[in-house]
Amino acid sequence: MNILILGGGGREHALAWAALQNPKCDKLIVAPGNAGIAQIATCARLDIEDGGAVAEFAGENAIDLVIVGPEAPLAAGIADRLADAGVLVFGPSAAAARLEASKAFTKEICAAAGAPTAASAHFTDHKAAADYVRAKGAPIVVKADGLAAGKGVIVAETEAQALDALDDMFGGEFGTAGAEVVIEEFMKGEEASLFVLVDGETCLPIGTAQDHKRIGEGDTGPNTGGMGAYSPAPVMTPEVEARAMDEIVRPTMAEMARRGTPYRGVLYVGLMIENGAPRLVEYNVRFGDPECQALMMRLGAQALDLIHACAEGRLDEARVHWADDHAMTVVLAANGYPGAYEKGQPIGGLDALPETAWEMTFHAGTKWSGGEVVSSGGRVLNCTARGASLAEARDRAYALVDAVDWPGGICRRDIGWRALGAAED
Ligand code: ATP
Structure with missing residues (x-):
């Protein structure tokens, strides 16, 4: 099977690595990729938001x-364009992707499906809000209703903070x-995510995780794209997972299908x-x-079989073999992320890192420059182990x-603290 992966972060490096564990993967191209991906796959320059260009590229490269x-x-709408061109795609249509692109839409689906x-x-009116x-x-x-790269959510502890947030959004x-604003009840509890493959009809859970959004240890400081994660999430017991599937995922997916916009792809359930x-x-x-x-x-080679079946x-x-x-x-x-930081810093020690089914260092913001790997973004490497x-x-x-030699790099030393603390109690 010839595979094209769109994206160039740690997520895509991990997807590329998993695909290559599977003997069904013949040719692998990643657009745009990064320095780590370039070591295991062909990287292509392609405007990945241009559906026509991606469909043409897919045709030319079989x-x-x-x-x-x-x-x-x-x-x-990349999935729509690829499907129109007869190219098999893993990812939802633009209509189904509204589940992420519009928070008001998701609320409406939940209400229609009775999902908690x-x-x-x-x-849309500042004063009414x-x-x-x-x-x-x-x-x-x-x-903020639309996509705001994780920055459009203010959990306000005081009324004044909430009113300030409205000023910013309507401003x-x-x-x-931010032209449309959703105001929500504050929910108490512990957060975790459940990943579910959906093929329009069947919903197959493929794992749970918890991440660490804050830059500082003890979950302090500003929000980031994520400083670390682990799987499984202990709070997601089989009973909680079954309730989430029965009460939230299946009813909302059935509602999407009923509306003529079935969901196909991976659903991240926060x-x-x-x-x-x-x-x-x-x-x-x-x-x-x-x-x-x-x-x-954790999934290794079977990830590709599951994605393909989806x-x-x-x-x-399909079955997940755990x-x-x-x-x-x-x-x-x-250093400096999520604020201002330097790019172009050389990163050493990478060649000596073990690469096995138990440990892999996935690249995020890296690129090749003058024969060495240099940083090219805020989140740069993802040291991952089983x-x-x-x-x-x-x-x-x-x-x-x-083992990474990068004096300009920072990380949190307490990833998993909540789960590890609970396990050690
Ligand atoms: P991202 O996709 O980056 O997680 P987002 O912009 O899609 O962010 P949400 O996931 O809706 O936004 O909210 C971001 C975070 O804010 C959540 O992970 C959660 O910690 C907190 N949060 C959101 N809604 C609530 C709520 N109703 N009650 C308590 N906390 C909430």
């Missing part, structure tokens, strides 16, 4: 399956994403769990980054971190 990594091309989520209201905040009081959550800080009861925080229409790195490490609508025949294992990924970021326990996975992942 691609049998396109795996779409990030959300932006999906929201722009935070009570909410949406507004402010009146609602004053009526409800704090804590309360204010969200245009998030562009058109959940808040309180006393064993899951409620939906958000849907994303792609794998999370860095959760994907931990998941791929794209072909054969999930009813080892009783754990995986963790630790993000090495550029183990029989989470503690073993953690020790292996941090051994990778310590």
